[in-house]
Amino acid sequence: MNALYSLFTVFALILIALLGAGALGMHTLFGIVIPYLAIALFFVGVVMKVIGWAKSPVPFRIPTTAGQQLSHSWIKHDKYDNPATGWQVFVRMAMEVLFFRSLFRNLAVQRFGSTEDGVDMKVRYASAKWLWLFALIFHYSFLIVFVRHFRLFTNPVPAFLTGIEWVDGFLQIGAPTLYITDVTLVLGVTLLLLRRILLPQVRYISMVNDFFPLFLIMAVACSGILLRFFAKTDVMGIKEITMGLFSFAPPAQLPEVGVVFYVHLFLVCVLIAYFPFSKLMHMGGVFLCPTRNLANNSRAKRHVNPWNDPSIKAHSYAAYEDEFREKMIDAGLPVEKTVEQAETEAQ
Incomplete structure (x- = not known):
């Protein structure tokens, strides 16, 4: 039911854009007002989240570890699973952010064997590298697609954006060119959705706020593909709108670019506005997470909580x-x- 609620919500958002920008012709609302509101909500929400995290007290050193702590010289120290210095923390964070190292170490739990009453007797652990792989594909595809769209906000287009587009579309399939990340983004989000729907253990703990962003991202990707390959779209008109938004000088009369563009733009705006208030905010939260960004040196150095009342003596x-x-x-x-x-x- 949580998946259905999320899917119906995304369909409702698409219907709102179709009726508002299509049947009612409210192009200014969907092309100018809503994008600015979404960006304002995004920045306000991110700042509020970061301030809230920064104000949270950290009374103890609580890094999550999976290796031997720095101890005696004759005991091998696992530097990046149990960092003891700032540099080791930096390396650990970089490996986590860039390569999802903790997810790579993830294991799937499987039960087998049963008693006469049908009660499971044994538990075994198996590799779950497929989840790490598709999560990596999804996130990097999303990043490249996001960066590629900056060509709509720049004139002339920077050389590095042209290079990214060339690499992304070097297979030169179809006209216009099919980008590799268009396919891998849809593939990655599809696999993450199927995981939540088909695996009973994951489905049991999945809420609406787990399904909704995945369906929303799928809708954004599919509407973008529809806009690029199937809908007749005035690309120069779209760039005129986006350049105007970026320079805070939107055109007084928006060019005719088709209703599919406004559907795509509206879904992107919903995603932008929803981002700071959802689990998607883990993108920024990972940098402020004390289980990741602290060195585990509590034996070598005393950690004093900065929020301690100075009148209370240790x-x-x-x-x-x-x-x-x-x-x-x-x-x-x-x-x-x-x-x-x-x-x-x-x-």
């Missing part, structure tokens, strides 16, 4: 033992110093 373990030593001994708890040793040192 209570060290030595002071704690001095206060409760006799009670600890009576309770059978281990102590570093006996009562006699403590009295001798005090004298």
